[in-house]
Amino acid sequence: MNIFDEAFGACFPFWKGLREEDRSMVLSATTQVAVAKGTNIFSHNDAYNGVFLIKEGLIRVYITNGAGRDITVYRLNAGEIGILSSDAVLHDIIFDMNVEAEEACILYFIPIDAYRRMSELLEVKLFTAELTISRYSEILWTMQQILFTSFDKRLAAFLVDETVRTKSDVINLTHERIASHTASAREVVSRMLKYFASEGLIETSRGSIVILDKKRLRALAQ
Secondary structure, three states, X not given: OXXXXXXXXXXOOOHHHOOHHHHHHHHHHOEEEEEOOOOEEEEOOOOOOEEEEEEEOEEEXXXXXXXXXXXXXXXXXXXXXXXXXXXXXXXXXXXXXXXXXXOOEEXXXXXXXXXXXXXXXXXXXXXXXXXXXXXXXXXXXXXXHHHHOOHHHHHHHXXXXXXXXXXXXXXXXXXXXXXXXXXXXXXXXXXXXHHHHHOOOEEEEOOEEEEOOHHHHHHHHO
């Protein structure tokens, strides 16, 4: 079986209901793309458009302000779907969106022209609309956390979520990267991590954080 066909069948709820010629058209246009860690694969003004399924790796979607500071608005893991589009799907977003490979990634990429032809079907239109709404919801949730949740709670929640995502109590992220994910400054992150360490919640070393008391971190995050 074609590896793209199998992967799309597992991730696109409409896939098996497509006509064979439509599936063949999309499969013939799909490519496998290897992306190195740290690569910025999309920014709002790029002409590189399409839909991708993450086979392996982690994608970070972020915005930047005029001072060059970036804020992570959501992340996509293996098995999730993203849209790289500077027109139809994202044209109402009023700030620049950037997409970065936070880890080395393998993507199954469908060019936007092929996806548009497929999206003439109602089931595909509904899926695309639901996916877009879901991403907007994640952006709004992030902004709500920034505006209304204290930083100690945001940082505690991030640390707990990261242990769940990586299935490890050791977090290998720099303070600067954590600042981007939690919409803060590196200095603020460092001070709060130092406080968490003094409370026995974590242990820090250069480039890594060891979670010592996940139960108390969860309680702090609530």
